[in-house]
Amino acid sequence: MADTLIELKQVYYSYLGKIPALQGIDFTVTAGSKIAIMGANGTGKSTLLMMLDALIFPDRGTMRAFGYAVDEEQANESVFSLLFRSSVGFVFQNPDVQLFCPTVKEDIAFGPLHLGCASGDVRQRVADLAELLRIRHLLDRMPHQLSIGEKKKVAIASVLAIRPQILLLDEPTAGLDPQTTRDIIDILLEQHEQGKTIITATHDTHIVEEIADTVHIFSTDKKIVRSAPVGEVLADSVFLQEHNLIHIHRHRHKDIIHSHPHAHGTEHHQ
Amino acid sequence: MRIDNNRFIERSIIGALGFIQQSLFAEEYASRAGFLQAREIRIKVVSFIVSLIAVMVTKSLALLCGIYVFVLFLALVSSLDILFFLKRTWLFIPFFALCVAVPAIFSFVTPGDTLAGFKLFSIPLGITRQGVFSAGIFFMRVLTSVSLSVLLVLTSRHTALLGVLRSFRVPRIFVLTIAMCHRYIYLLIDTLLHTHRAVKSRAGSALSLEKGQRMVTWNIAALWQRSYSLHYQVFAAMVSRGYTGDVHSIEESRVTGKDVLWLAFVVFFLVECLWQTR
Numbered sequence: 001m002a003d004t005l006i007e008l009k010q011v012y013y014s015y016l017g018k019i020p021a022l023q024g025i026d027f028t029v030t031a032g033s034k035i036a037i038m039g040a041n042g043t044g045k046s047t048l049l050m051m052l053d054a055l056i057f058p059d060r061g062t063m064r065a066f067g068y069a070v071d072e073e074q075a076n077e078s079v080f081s082l083l084f085r086s087s088v089g090f091v092f093q094n095p096d097v098q099l100f101c102p103t104v105k106e107d108i109a110f111g112p113l114h115l116g117c118a119s120g121d122v123r124q125r126v127a128d129l130a131e132l133l134r135i136r137h138l139l140d141r142m143p144h145q146l147s148i149g150e151k152k153k154v155a156i157a158s159v160l161a162i163r164p165q166i167l168l169l170d171e172p173t174a175g176l177d178p179q180t181t182r183d184i185i186d187i188l189l190e191q192h193e194q195g196k197t198i199i200t201a202t203h204d205t206h207i208v209e210e211i212a213d214t215v216h217i218f219s220t221d222k223k224i225v226r227s228a229p230v231g232e233v234l235a236d237s238v239f240l241q242e243h244n245l246i247h248i249h250r251h252r253h254k255d256i257i258h259s260h261p262h263a264h265g266t267e268h269h270q
Numbered sequence: 271m272r273i274d275n276n277r278f279i280e281r282s283i284i285g286a287l288g289f290i291q292q293s294l295f296a297e298e299y300a301s302r303a304g305f306l307q308a309r310e311i312r313i314k315v316v317s318f319i320v321s322l323i324a325v326m327v328t329k330s331l332a333l334l335c336g337i338y339v340f341v342l343f344l345a346l347v348s349s350l351d352i353l354f355f356l357k358r359t360w361l362f363i364p365f366f367a368l369c370v371a372v373p374a375i376f377s378f379v380t381p382g383d384t385l386a387g388f389k390l391f392s393i394p395l396g397i398t399r400q401g402v403f404s405a406g407i408f409f410m411r412v413l414t415s416v417s418l419s420v421l422l423v424l425t426s427r428h429t430a431l432l433g434v435l436r437s438f439r440v441p442r443i444f445v446l447t448i449a450m451c452h453r454y455i456y457l458l459i460d461t462l463l464h465t466h467r468a469v470k471s472r473a474g475s476a477l478s479l480e481k482g483q484r485m486v487t488w489n490i491a492a493l494w495q496r497s498y499s500l501h502y503q504v505f506a507a508m509v510s511r512g513y514t515g516d517v518h519s520i521e522e523s524r525v526t527g528k529d530v531l532w533l534a535f536v537v538f539f540l541v542e543c544l545w546q547t548r
Binding site: 053092096106114158 | 297301427428429460500503504506507508509510511512513514516518519520
């Protein structure tokens, strides 16, 4: 059996103690896996990622990470905190909240510097990532001046600089142009080939097949209603439509207007 | 409806944007090659504290003027735009200090040797030598202290300054609060700008003063909620990458011979000021 890195059992979480955000979640992260978390807007995907990054903690249920039971006290304990923050990287949905340093270079260096890496090593990591993500020309720029695609790449670089074992990504391709989307998928695949565990929250069915082997689907009542291999879930268009992940698409072929579910597999007609 | 005089919202937004631009400029100045930028940050902070003490203890108006001229010289050799520096330093505090100091020059506040006399509404008033001296000392102390502080901030990266606070054993929670404010203010102002544009796109620019004020009131509550959420997200993003309250910078900090010479010069200057005022 593969190594279990993080495990949630029967987890409940609510905002302000009254707005349910996660209900009865069982979730296991194994080393080297590629997982997608899908669901319509507001179903709990981002909340789950925040919990997997030990930024919020279960109201009920248990969370274990790297062999430790995790709660707020444990997360703040210095030895565990260093282990956890060095092992788990989180790319937030909004890159503006993630890029808070005066320059791109300092933003990329922020994580490893605060996790105790020597400055020479940090400089090397920054240079390597700038090359890998083709953002060397941005290093001395201010993050606020960048385009959304550039910000996203810098946000990913700032997390990869930590060299985490687990990479959490919240809607990594939302609002990006096709080329930047492609670049980001390629980066994720490359990271996975190097042995990293990739967990992506998305409702973009275009990218799921590439970035995940297993998919967990959230329903509007904040529960995981299905966990299965990606191919199996994507083939079930009725299920996807029920959970607001595909829609009926109307379009024109010469003079004929017709409709069909807007899915992204091999089923599209000629 | 005439709205030309009622664009207070836009004026506020433009003011906020001006603040952002000035902050961005400040980082730009801190990145330039210049005398103060090249100084090791802890040495620089200590030398500025020593200089401020010298300003506080000096009782000679001529010496204070000399220190101020030296501060301007430092700004020049640190590649600062001198007009920008003067604007930053003369606005608000020195201006108000001047207003506060003016009454002290008159004989009814500071009696002494009359330099000039005149009548205001048949009341005889005199400007005294002692009054002018007291007001001058007060004003020059404020102006020079503000200039020194601005010079330190303009020529230092904010991350380096925060790092110094921690190395001087300033409590972590204090440093953390300042760090959060600095990072979050950009995003908050951005949110404010978007909110203003959203209001304008729906309501147009033809807003009366009363309506505009009402809209601002509504927005304050919404902004409070948003800013709370924003603050939480920024902090979470920092914690997620290992932030625990200590600040580290990729810029290496090494004390050089020039730094030691600079500090020795400033300390010598302080001793000289103390000697003059004994």
